[in-house]
Amino acid sequence: MGSRPAPVYVVASPRPRVGRTLLARLLMEYAIDNGRPLVGFDLSPREPMLAGRFPKLVWPIDIAETRGQMELFDRLLVDTASIKVVDLGYGAFEQFFDVAGNIDFAQEAHRRGMDTVIFFVADHAMATVRTFAKLQARMPAIFQPVHNESVSLTISAEDFPPTRPDCGFIRMPRLSQLVRGVVDRPSFSFNSTVPRQQNGPSEIHSWSSDLYRQFRDFELRLQFGRLNVSLGFAAPASTPPAARKS
Secondary structure, three states, X not given: OOOOOOOEEEEEXXXXXXXXXXXXXXXXXXXXXXXXXXXXXXXXXOOOHHHHHOOOOEEEOOOOOHHHHHHHHHHHHHOOOOEEEEEEOHHHHHHHHHHHHHOOHHHHHHHOOOOEEEEEEOOOOHHHHHHHHHHHHHOOOEEEEEEEOOOOOOOOOOOOOOOOHHHOOEEEOOOOHHHHHHHOOOOXXXXXXXXXXXXXXXXXXXXXXXXXXXXHHHHHHHHHHHHHHHOOOOOOOOOOHHHHHO
């Protein structure tokens, strides 16, 4: 990945029970599997599920108060070496984006060389569609829709257009109920479980390997996009509007 500052990944949805924390877990384990510096933030202080799984890597933070807001955004901007994964619970959803907009967080992250990527878990509710469009128009970040097939059978690209069209959707296939029960166990880890398979790929192995491949593909497409920008072929999707006009 070179010496470029590491990205900020915000896993978000305005609705509960859509697989948001599961996606954040996968991003964490993907970075761990690649030996990359990593820090996570769990914005559901009453039920810090991500922090419970990664107690040495994830900070539970309550952004209902100004002190928590300052703590979160300062840490996101100061640490440019570590990948940041933010598990944005639906209870803190609006407040996070309100504060991020008020302090021009995405612009400041861009100035420091960091991509801000919003992994937005989509669903078929019209309120979710409107929220995605509103945020995408308001915040100069890279919005990457995620289709969790356990939540919605289909998702329209017209309703959830990615900021980078070449990146398409992140697709989370449906897991069987039995396997989901195993994955949800407190002690379960994808990285420690998957390599133990001896008799060909299991459902868990195939599922997690496919998500890891999609994460790699997404990162490569971002790299190619930055390379094209450096060669003068296109404007970066994550560049703030003010910067594009200059």
